[in-house]
Amino acid sequence: MNVSLILIILLVGAFATYLAGDKLASKVALLFSIASLGFSIVLLNQYNLGENINFINQWINQPNVSFALNADGLAIAMLLLTTALTPIIIYSSFGNEYKNAKSFYALILFMAFAMCGTFLAADGLLYYIFWELALIPIYFIALIWGNGDVEERKKAVVKFFIYTLAGSLFMLVAFIYLYQKAGSFLIQDLYNLNLTASEQLWIFLAFFLAYAIKIPIIPFHTWQANVYQKAPTVGTMLLSGIMLKMGLYSVIRWQLPIAPLAAKEYMYIFIGLGIAGVIYGSIVALRQRDLKKLLAYSSLAHVGLIAAGSYTLTIDGLRGAVLQMIAHGFVVVGLFFASEIIYRRYETRVIAEMGGIRSQAVKFASLFMILVLASVALPTTFNFVGEFTVLYSLSQINVWFAVLGGTTIILGAYYMLKMYQHVMLGETNAKPFADVTFNEATTLVIIVAVLFFFGMYPKPITDLITPSLENIITQINRIN
Amino acid sequence: MNTLIAIIGLGVLCLLFEIFEARKAIIPVTIIGLLAILGLDITDYANPQSYYNNMIIVSKFSAAFSGLFIILTIFLVTLAHKFYQNNQSKISDFIAIKIFLLAGAVAMVSFGNLAMYFLGIEVLSIALYILASSNRLSIKSNEAGLKYFLMGSFASGIILFGICLIYGAMGSFDVTEISELSRSAELPVWFPIGIVLVFIGMLFKIAAVPFHFWAPDVYEGSPALTTALMSTLAKVVAIATLYKLVTIMNADLSGNFQMMIVIVSMASMTVGNIMALRQVNVKRMLAFSGISHAGFMLMTLVSTANAAGTLLYYTSAYALAGIAAFSVILYVCKNNENEDITNFHGLGKTNPLLAAILTAALLSMAGIPIFSGFFAKLFLFNQTIQAGFIALVIVAVVNSIISVGYYFKLILAMYTKESNEVRTATPAVIYIVAVVSIVLNIALGLFPSMVLDLLA
Numbered sequence: 001m002n003v004s005l006i007l008i009i010l011l012v013g014a015f016a017t018y019l020a021g022d023k024l025a026s027k028v029a030l031l032f033s034i035a036s037l038g039f040s041i042v043l044l045n046q047y048n049l050g051e052n053i054n055f056i057n058q059w060i061n062q063p064n065v066s067f068a069l070n071a072d073g074l075a076i077a078m079l080l081l082t083t084a085l086t087p088i089i090i091y092s093s094f095g096n097e098y099k100n101a102k103s104f105y106a107l108i109l110f111m112a113f114a115m116c117g118t119f120l121a122a123d124g125l126l127y128y129i130f131w132e133l134a135l136i137p138i139y140f141i142a143l144i145w146g147n148g149d150v151e152e153r154k155k156a157v158v159k160f161f162i163y164t165l166a167g168s169l170f171m172l173v174a175f176i177y178l179y180q181k182a183g184s185f186l187i188q189d190l191y192n193l194n195l196t197a198s199e200q201l202w203i204f205l206a207f208f209l210a211y212a213i214k215i216p217i218i219p220f221h222t223w224q225a226n227v228y229q230k231a232p233t234v235g236t237m238l239l240s241g242i243m244l245k246m247g248l249y250s251v252i253r254w255q256l257p258i259a260p261l262a263a264k265e266y267m268y269i270f271i272g273l274g275i276a277g278v279i280y281g282s283i284v285a286l287r288q289r290d291l292k293k294l295l296a297y298s299s300l301a302h303v304g305l306i307a308a309g310s311y312t313l314t315i316d317g318l319r320g321a322v323l324q325m326i327a328h329g330f331v332v333v334g335l336f337f338a339s340e341i342i343y344r345r346y347e348t349r350v351i352a353e354m355g356g357i358r359s360q361a362v363k364f365a366s367l368f369m370i371l372v373l374a375s376v377a378l379p380t381t382f383n384f385v386g387e388f389t390v391l392y393s394l395s396q397i398n399v400w401f402a403v404l405g406g407t408t409i410i411l412g413a414y415y416m417l418k419m420y421q422h423v424m425l426g427e428t429n430a431k432p433f434a435d436v437t438f439n440e441a442t443t444l445v446i447i448v449a450v451l452f453f454f455g456m457y458p459k460p461i462t463d464l465i466t467p468s469l470e471n472i473i474t475q476i477n478r479i480n
Numbered sequence: 481m482n483t484l485i486a487i488i489g490l491g492v493l494c495l496l497f498e499i500f501e502a503r504k505a506i507i508p509v510t511i512i513g514l515l516a517i518l519g520l521d522i523t524d525y526a527n528p529q530s531y532y533n534n535m536i537i538v539s540k541f542s543a544a545f546s547g548l549f550i551i552l553t554i555f556l557v558t559l560a561h562k563f564y565q566n567n568q569s570k571i572s573d574f575i576a577i578k579i580f581l582l583a584g585a586v587a588m589v590s591f592g593n594l595a596m597y598f599l600g601i602e603v604l605s606i607a608l609y610i611l612a613s614s615n616r617l618s619i620k621s622n623e624a625g626l627k628y629f630l631m632g633s634f635a636s637g638i639i640l641f642g643i644c645l646i647y648g649a650m651g652s653f654d655v656t657e658i659s660e661l662s663r664s665a666e667l668p669v670w671f672p673i674g675i676v677l678v679f680i681g682m683l684f685k686i687a688a689v690p691f692h693f694w695a696p697d698v699y700e701g702s703p704a705l706t707t708a709l710m711s712t713l714a715k716v717v718a719i720a721t722l723y724k725l726v727t728i729m730n731a732d733l734s735g736n737f738q739m740m741i742v743i744v745s746m747a748s749m750t751v752g753n754i755m756a757l758r759q760v761n762v763k764r765m766l767a768f769s770g771i772s773h774a775g776f777m778l779m780t781l782v783s784t785a786n787a788a789g790t791l792l793y794y795t796s797a798y799a800l801a802g803i804a805a806f807s808v809i810l811y812v813c814k815n816n817e818n819e820d821i822t823n824f825h826g827l828g829k830t831n832p833l834l835a836a837i838l839t840a841a842l843l844s845m846a847g848i849p850i851f852s853g854f855f856a857k858l859f860l861f862n863q864t865i866q867a868g869f870i871a872l873v874i875v876a877v878v879n880s881i882i883s884v885g886y887y888f889k890l891i892l893a894m895y896t897k898e899s900n901e902v903r904t905a906t907p908a909v910i911y912i913v914a915v916v917s918i919v920l921n922i923a924l925g926l927f928p929s930m931v932l933d934l935l936a
Contacts, residue, residue: 060928060929060932061929061932061933062789062929062932062933062936063858063859063862103832125858128849129849129850129854132848132849132854133849133850135848136843136848140895143892143895143896144828144895144896150896153896154892154896158885158888158892161884161888162881162884162885162888165848165880165881165884166881169877169880169881170877172858172861172877173861173865173870173873173874173877176858176861176862176865176873177865177870179862180862180865180866
């Protein structure tokens with residue numbers, strides 16, 4: 001058995017969902033996404049036993065392109081993140097009614113397919129194709145099933161599409177250039193290239209443009225808040241939970257090992273941009289009146305820290321970044337789902353129009369509280385492990401980076417708790433607020449359980465990712 | 481050679497069918513005939529040789545491109561079934577002209593003598609002039625035909641002048657002789673001037689900047705099916721012929737000529753894309769998009785070594801996407817006066833399949849994977865970077881981004897606006913053509929080697 005199985009399940013699932021019709025679509029999609037999760041766990045097991053689960057096959061002769069999927073610990077961790085979050089996201093949407101549900105759920109599975117492909121691809125061109133493919137479903141999900149005024153939504157979504165496409169096309173040019181040098185798109189061949197410092201700089205920048213837009217890193221973040229707000233919550237979860245991790249993962253997998261000289265030379269600039277994102281995101285989040293926008297900016301702050309961690313080029317930085325990617329994936333999905341639960345009852349996302357929910361919905365209030373605390377990296381939650389490791393790695397580079405990056409915890413605590421106070425406590429809103437349904441409760445409990453479990457026992461994940469990250473560090477340091 | 485004779489025979493047969501009052505059989509017979517001719521073309525591909533003292537040279541290159549032209553003609557003839565529904569009495573003329581046009585196209589890629597090349601281009605052009613003005617009661621169609629004729633014959637004149645100068649320099653019309661002579665160091669000054677004149681004439685035919693002014697008006701005025709033919713078949717024929725001419729004359733070896741191509745190519749894509757952004761008429765928009773694609777296709781000419789496969793792939797991808805897009809346009813604008821974007825409002829709800837196909841076709845043109853348009857651009861960029869023209873690639877990339885703007889305008893109109901009319905049932909042929917062409921397009925994307933290796 002090899003990793004291509006996951007891709008097949010998700011792709012077949014997308015078609016099956018479409019054919020199942022509107023009534024059954026959500027259930028079929030859930031079934032296939034759970035199947036992909038199940039098989040990912042089986043594959044993880046096989047990987048731990050040392051079996052070969054990679055897949056490679058020649059695809060195009062001239063130029064030389066292979067259909068190569070490579071699963072090391074890091075890729076499997078990201079694969080598991082995707083296949084675990086997809087069923088959660090699909091299950092969480094059971095409380096909503098969607099027009100043309102068959103297309104909706106088929107697009108979700110198709111997107112999961114593309115994202116898994118991005119994490120697994122070991123051939124530059126194949127990777128690029130999956131990377132671009134992931135863009136099409138989210139475009140339609142946000143455009144057709146989004147909320148708010150159509151014209152504004154159109155603007156936000158098209159801006160997002162053109163922005164990301166523009167970035168990635170330069171990455172494509174970089175890949176073609178690398179291909180000319182290496183005669184192959186295979187990642188191992190690209191790692192082995194001896195590039196001059198100036199070549200590395202240009203390639204690094206081309207990659208950076210693609211990733212900085214996707215992640216997003218300041219100053220390429222302007223698409224983000226609007227798209228998060230306009231997209232349906234499922235789309236926002238996919239975007240913030242998994243898709244932006246594609247960018248962060250690619251930094252570690254492709255950008256740093258291929259152009260390490262440039263990464264070292266300009267390290268301070270890129271760490272600085274990440275930290276700037278932390279501070280900027282936190283400050284803007286303070287002033288948001290829309291719950292989803294607030295979460296979007298808080299997300300901007302968190303990913304800024306993750307990016308800064310990756311650019312430290314230390315093993316702690318990379319490890320912390322990956323841990324935090326996974327933790328952030330879960331917590332952000334939980335938080336957006338909480339905002340959706342409120343929206344289902346109040347039909348508003350404006351914080352000022354909410355209030356007094358806690359007295360009516362105790363279960364929801366406690367689950368939401370845990371998510372808020374996890375998001376501000378309370379010890380014993382998964383986010384603490386990731387954030388702490390990243391800050392530690394930053395302090396190794398320059399203690400001021402750690403100090404500035406640490407503001408994410410302080411400011412984060414401030415705006416998240418203030419938000420919680422406005423939304424959940426205080427004056428009761430005129431509308432009644434029913435407590436969570438079974439579906440909503442299960443979704444939130446699963447997320448909270450994951451966050452606590454790995455918060456107290458992160459060893460399985462660190463053990464899984466550390467060997468592959470050490471390989472990458474060796475690659476980065478190969479010239480010296 | 482057999483291919484060419486068979487095509488002309490089929491054209492004559494179409495005319496005979498009218499005499500014998502068998503108009504209903506014309507389209508089915510033509511399609512079957514074209515499929516048989518495709519078979520002939522495959523045997524031609526297998527044994528290349530030259531005929532009639534090198535008047536016609538059948539090579540892998542000519543056979544592969546002829547195959548593409550025949551496939552495109554099959555699609556266009558199939559679409560004609562519905563398109564000329566109200567014009568049944570003249571159907572044999574319309575179909576016969578299309579078949580003769582194909583004969584001209586095949587002659588243009590398999591010529592072995594410049595006289596044959598000129599014959600081919602005239603057969604093709606005259607057929608196109610007639611088709612452009614074939615809606616004789618519409619003033620716009622008449623205008624399109626006349627405009628195209630005047631501009632086109634002017635271009636033909638320039639080409640002829642160029643051929644004369646080349647003859648004057650080389651003393652021969654035979655391409656093999658010209659090719660060998662052109663490698664010598666001492667070339668008369670008439671030779672490069674002749675090449676430039678022929679080049680200008682062909683730029684007119686492929687509608688590349690600065691010889692593109694006719695395209696939007698003619699595309700808009702012509703009947704939609706003719707526009708489909710012009711933007712797919714005619715453009716592909718012209719660029720393939722230009723490629724063949726450039727390789728024959730070894731023009732790409734000269735630095736000045738390369739510079740000229742780079743400038744024309746950059747100008748074409750940029751002007752085409754920027755003008756397309758402002759269009760509200762879909763036919764005009766596709767005309768400008770075609771101008772920008774001509775710029776992309778010209779990129780293959782900067783280094784013709786091994787570029788034939790890339791060109792074949794690019795043209796196939798572009799033409800198949802074009803056919804798919806135009807079959808949807810034919811359906812949507814069947815009962816409408818114009819082809820404005822407003823007609824496409826709400827197509828996503830009223831006819832999800834055709835909307836999806838049009839979306840796929842536009843995504844392919846924009847160069848989004850997994851559609852073949854992406855691979856076409858990839859191979860093109862790869863080739864051009866290899867030849868050392870990285871600045872040209874950067875301009876092309878920026879243009880790819882701009883092009884998303886107008887392709888998505890149409891997609892947005894289909895999915896976010898409410899429909900303003902009730903749409904009647906779709907004729908089956910449109911579904912067939914649209915689905916088959918887009919499936920072929922995606923198949924090319926999944927297995928690019930299928931086409932690339934034909935001319936490797």
